[in-house]
Amino acid sequence: MTYIVNEKCINCKYTDCVEVCPVDCFYEGENMLVIHPDECIDCGVCEPECPPEAIMPDTESAAEKWITLNAEYAKIWPNITHKISALPNADQLQEESDKYDRYFSILPGDGN
């Protein structure tokens, strides 16, 4: 089992999730984070720290669609280990649907 990040993360970057992860297994895209499935130790402490509720265990049925995306992009995006500023429209876009189709970017973030 691992935890995954779903499309609710797109355009967020509050990164409270990153701050609490004991093994630094978040990776940063231009507008979304993912979790490395081989590094996550399933502690679950990041889940309640995520305001848009984008983090969930991969055992939930709603997580299935995002397992491959997390695994793929965790290999190519840079590691992020410290909290950064949220994206400018994070609050406004938090409740939007279909964020993947509308906003997902394959580009890497800066990492830190």
Ligand code: SF4
């Ligand atoms: S708090 Fe949640 S939505 Fe925001 S960056 Fe972290 S995982 Fe993504």
Ligand code: SF4
């Ligand atoms: S479940 Fe634990 S190890 Fe996995 S990403 Fe969240 S904080 Fe990190």
